[in-house]
Amino acid sequence: DPRKVNPRTVPPFRPVDTTNADTLTVPGGYRWQMLAPWGEVFTADGREIGFNHDYVGFFPADLLEGGRSSTDALLTINHEYANALFVGGNTKDRTREQIEAEMRAVGVSVVRVRKSGGEWKIVPDPRNRRLDAFTEMELTGPVRGSAAVKGATRVRGTVGNCSGGQTPWGTLLTCEENVDGYTKAWAGSGYEALHQGWVTEIDPFDPAWMPKKRTGMGRFRHENAAVTVAKDGRVVVYMGDDMQDACVYKFVSRGKVDPANRRANRELLEDGDLYVANFGNGTWALLDYARNKKLQEARGADGKPLFTSQVDVLLDARASALAVGGTPVDRPEDIEIHPRTGEVYVALTNNSKHGNYFGQIIRFREEGDDWAATDFLWEVFAVGGPQSGFASPDNLVFDPYGNLWMVTDNSDLGTNPIKAFHGNNAMFFFPTEGGNAGRAYRFAIGPVDAELTGPVWSPDGKTLFLSVQHPGEDSESLDTLTSTFGAKPGTRVPRPTLVAIEGFPGWREG
Ligand code: FEO
Ligand code: CA
Ligand code: CA
Numbered sequence: 202d203p204r205k206v207n208p209r210t211v212p213p214f215r216p217v218d219t220t221n222a223d224t225l226t227v228p229g230g231y232r233w234q235m236l237a238p239w240g241e242v243f244t245a246d247g248r249e250i251g252f253n254h255d256y257v258g259f260f261p262a263d264l265l266e267g268g269r270s271s272t273d274a275l276l277t278i279n280h281e282y283a284n285a286l287f288v289g290g291n292t293k294d295r296t297r298e299q300i301e302a303e304m305r306a307v308g309v310s311v312v313r314v315r316k317s318g319g320e321w322k323i324v325p326d327p328r329n330r331r332l333d334a335f336t337e338m339e340l341t342g343p344v345r346g347s348a349a350v351k352g353a354t355r356v357r358g359t360v361g362n363c364s365g366g367q368t369p370w371g372t373l374l375t376c377e378e379n380v381d382g383y384t385k386a387w388a389g390s391g392y393e394a395l396h397q398g399w400v401t402e403i404d405p406f407d408p409a410w411m412p413k414k415r416t417g418m419g420r421f422r423h424e425n426a427a428v429t430v431a432k433d434g435r436v437v438v439y440m441g442d443d444m445q446d447a448c449v450y451k452f453v454s455r456g457k458v459d460p461a462n463r464r465a466n467r468e469l470l471e472d473g474d475l476y477v478a479n480f481g482n483g484t485w486a487l488l489d490y491a492r493n494k495k496l497q498e499a500r501g502a503d504g505k506p507l508f509t510s511q512v513d514v515l516l517d518a519r520a521s522a523l524a525v526g527g528t529p530v531d532r533p534e535d536i537e538i539h540p541r542t543g544e545v546y547v548a549l550t551n552n553s554k555h556g557n558y559f560g561q562i563i564r565f566r567e568e569g570d571d572w573a574a575t576d577f578l579w580e581v582f583a584v585g586g587p588q589s590g591f592a593s594p595d596n597l598v599f600d601p602y603g604n605l606w607m608v609t610d611n612s613d614l615g616t617n618p619i620k621a622f623h624g625n626n627a628m629f630f631f632p633t634e635g636g637n638a639g640r641a642y643r644f645a646i647g648p649v650d651a652e653l654t655g656p657v658w659s660p661d662g663k664t665l666f667l668s669v670q671h672p673g674e675d676s677e678s679l680d681t682l683t684s685t686f687g688a689k690p691g692t693r694v695p696r697p698t699l700v701a702i703e704g705f706p707g708w709r710e711g
């Protein structure tokens with residue numbers, strides 16, 4: 202029971218120094234293994250692990266029987282995007298075949314893994330599968346069948362799969378983030394822009410259940426989905442829109458979780474209320490066309506109504522959010538809920554428009570400690586920069602003790618002030634209580650031109666699963682590789698991979 206366990210006020214490891222080494226660096230006493238590299242065949246029908254691993258979900262293999270195995274699980278791995286140079290071997294004048302290879306390299310892998318003798322291995326399982334840019338999915342919620350999507354109820358694929366979340370009933374929420382560039386990149390593939398940019402629910406235990414795009418949760422650059430259950434049993438999902446000057450949202454289901462009815466729970470995210478955070482007055486503003494006059498009264502520069510229906514509101518959730526007083530913030534990346542205190546932590550990664558290169562982590566507490574409340578109080582938890590040693594916080598995760606861990610994303614910032622002190626992207630540990638609360642301790646450092654993403658622990662706290670995303674991304678050609686991390690023996694092309702890190706003592710009750 203995590204609530205009975207004391208969080209640490211000092212790290213359980215000796216922090217590592219910054220480095221630009223082309224490897225995964227971890228403290229003494231810890232070791233890592235590659236578990237699911239890009240290209241590894243893992244399904245009976247010969248499908249491969251996808252590219253650019255991001256969010257990882259850990260679903261104990263015995264979860265539906267009430268178990269909590271830490272050594273046998275279905276992992277879900279998001280594959281955020283494909284690098285044309287590495288996946289197709291070419292970036293210009295790509296052939297139809299190359300584009301289709303990219304479309305098969307994105308999406309989600311569902312992978313059965315097991316630990317024995319201290320080693321993790323992928324094991325055969327009928328539920329091992331790939332969901333990619335071709336997989337058939339159902340559009341659900343208010344946008345389903347609407348004129349805006351030309352009446353579509355079934356769509357193809359999931360793309361831009363960044364972070365995500367796990368529901369209490371054992372499904373994955375995968376978040377479609379940077380979906381904008383695909384119309385051009387995959388021209389001629391039948392790709393439809395409005396079919397992407399949603400939160401998509403996938404059941405790793407039930408391959409026959411068609412994945413469902415939850416349009417009631419709005420369309421934006423969905424970074425993440427932090428799921429919890431409010432006092433009255435309704436499901437609450439916190440979500441960020443990862444763009445400069447975009448907002449933080451939450452979705453509250455209409456129905457309540459019934460622990461004895463998984464089938465009914467799987468439909469809960471179909472119907473509910475979407476809110477946006479106003480950090481000025483600490484309130485959640487409702488994004489419902491019929492019940493919020495501000496949406497009905499909103500006018501564009503031409504004097505015409507911005508929205509005429511809930512479908513309009515959901516399709517442009519960003520404009521709707523601003524119309525009802527949502528606060529634009531500095532690129533909300535991951536959001537996580539503290540397992541002991543219930544506080545909600547938000548990584549605001551950076552915003553070059555405001556000269557905020559280093560970012561910060563904030564936290565808020567809902568009124569009455571009720572996640573369904575419409576008021577909250579917030580504060581700054583940690584600020585990036587040369588003093589604290591980190592910059593550009595991206596994914597967050599709590600270990601079972603209530604300690605916060607964070608990985609950085611300093612990609613695409615060019616020659617910015619971060620390079621002077623940061624080194625390669627890293628993973629940090631933060632105590633959340635006591636005198637050291639908010640202090641950053643460096644735990645791991647990724648290889649060259651990589652991000653560490655998707656951290657998640659096994660329930661016993663002994664294994665940390667971590668993705669090494671886009672090593673060598675800035676390589677201009679296959680002859681000028683900046684990294685060879687994870688390359689197959691005898692080759693040099695770097696491979697994104699999932700790693701398993703061992704050496705944690707597991708959690709003591711304190
Ligand atoms: Fe895919 Fe906002 O990170
Ligand atoms: Ca992210
Ligand atoms: Ca997370």
Ligand code: CA
Binds near residue numbers: 595610652
């Ligand atoms: Ca990222």
